[in-house]
Amino acid sequence: MTDSIDSAIVKKEYPRRIMTFMRRSSAYTASQQKGIDDYGTYYLLETEARQFDQQQVFGRHAPLTVEIGFGMGFSLVEMALAAPERDFIGIEIHPNGLAQICYEAGERQLKNLRIIDGDALLMLEHYFTDASIDTVQLYFADPWPKKKHHKRRFVQLHHMQLIRQKLKLGGVFHAATDWEHYALWMLDILEASEGYTNMMGKGQFSPRPDYRPLTKFEMRGQNLGHGVWDVLFHKTA
Numbered sequence: 001m002t003d004s005i006d007s008a009i010v011k012k013e014y015p016r017r018i019m020t021f022m023r024r025s026s027a028y029t030a031s032q033q034k035g036i037d038d039y040g041t042y043y044l045l046e047t048e049a050r051q052f053d054q055q056q057v058f059g060r061h062a063p064l065t066v067e068i069g070f071g072m073g074f075s076l077v078e079m080a081l082a083a084p085e086r087d088f089i090g091i092e093i094h095p096n097g098l099a100q101i102c103y104e105a106g107e108r109q110l111k112n113l114r115i116i117d118g119d120a121l122l123m124l125e126h127y128f129t130d131a132s133i134d135t136v137q138l139y140f141a142d143p144w145p146k147k148k149h150h151k152r153r154f155v156q157l158h159h160m161q162l163i164r165q166k167l168k169l170g171g172v173f174h175a176a177t178d179w180e181h182y183a184l185w186m187l188d189i190l191e192a193s194e195g196y197t198n199m200m201g202k203g204q205f206s207p208r209p210d211y212r213p214l215t216k217f218e219m220r221g222q223n224l225g226h227g228v229w230d231v232l233f234h235k236t237a
């Protein structure tokens with residue numbers, strides 16, 4: 001455990017229903033309105049009263065990546081375009097982001113991407129079957145910098161066990177952050193999480209894998225000398 005991390009906070013089991021996000025929305029832009037009107041029915045998955053069936057949704061069984069909190073979705077669309085041999089599902093609660101990704105994907109006629117409107121924790125728990133996901137990715141998640149809000153960070157011991165349950169054996173959890181304290185926190189939590197192994201070796205961050213697009217936000221940060229940390233763990237038990 002690094003000195004900078006409050007181990008009491010990391011170790012404590014928080015109740016499930018603490019929100020990892022703040023609800024916010026604004027009026028749709030013209031492209032977001034078009035995204036919902038023209039492409040929403042195709043891309044938004046119906047998650048009530050059913051479980052995810054890859055054959056039914058994508059018409060095939062391909063390696064499956066699930067992204068938690070894709071924001072506006074630009075990098076997820078880029079990834080889906082670059083890897084037509086994989087299927088992608090993005091989960092987000094921000095209405096403008098959901099509408100924007102529908103627009104971006106629809107205009108490109110992307111077939112290997114679908115999205116879910118909802119809390120990723122609930123969706124992972126109820127919609128996805130166990131051992132069904134190849135990769136779970138969490139890019140630039142809200143860092144919740146104040147100590148009293150650390151319990152709202154997505155990466156927590158019990159959330160990692162939920163993700164482990166949904167990953168296939170050998171499946172990957174990949175997170176990236178530009179917030180150093182959260183980066184160290186993630187490393188600590190994941191090293192302490194049963195069933196995971198650091199793909200880079202104990203205590204090591206990963207260089208950015210080629211398949212993770214460099215976002216404008218990240219490039220701007222890099223130009224200002226900010227760091228970015230990637231953590232890559234796989235499910236080994």
Ligand SMILES: C[S@@+](CC[C@H](N)C(=O)[O-])C[C@H]1O[C@@H](n2cnc3c(N)ncnc32)[C@H](O)[C@@H]1O
Nearest residue numbers: 020021069070071091092093119120139140142
């Ligand atoms: C800081 S933004 C980063 C967005 C994007 N990944 C990026 O790199 O630009 C974090 C996003 O995660 C979403 N989010 C946080 N917790 C979530 C949850 N439990 N389920 C779904 N989305 C969540 C928020 O709504 C927000 O859009």
